Amino acid sequence: MSIKSGVMTGAIAGSAVAIVLLSLHHARLFSLYGNSMIERLTFRLCPLYILVFANGMGSMTVIVIVTILGNAILYGVAFGIVAALGTVFQRSRT
Numbered sequence: 844m845s846i847k848s849g850v851m852t853g854a855i856a857g858s859a860v861a862i863v864l865l866s867l868h869h870a871r872l873f874s875l876y877g878n879s880m881i882e883r884l885t886f887r888l889c890p891l892y893i894l895v896f897a898n899g900m901g902s903m904t905v906i907v908i909v910t911i912l913g914n915a916i917l918y919g920v921a922f923g924i925v926a927a928l929g930t931v932f933q934r935s936r937t
Contacts, residue, residue: 849926850919857918861889861911889914 844852864885871878885892891913892906900906 844926844929846923846926846930849929850923853922854915854919856922857914857916858911860918861892861914864889865892865907865910890917 864881867873867881868878868885873881889910892910894900894909895903895906900909
């Protein structure tokens with residue numbers, strides 16, 4: 844896997860995680876315990892969602908956009924680092 848494909852895969856995965864968790868968090872489709880589990884997962888897997896408590900953020904739309912884009916960047920960087928490490932180890936073996 845190249846570094847570019849690792850970054851793209853991470854960005855897509857991060858965006859997908861954010862979209863699914865934010866949708867489930869705002870829809871509140873489950874019982875009290877299910878919703879609390881989704882809320883905890885949202886705050887753990889989407890770290891920029893904590894900005895919901897910041898005074899400077901204008902609306903919930905801005906927070907959702909920042910969370911999705913932030914997740915794309917964070918997961919893209921993380922997957923890129925993993926792909927780079929894999930590439931380095933693969934090159935050192937040959």
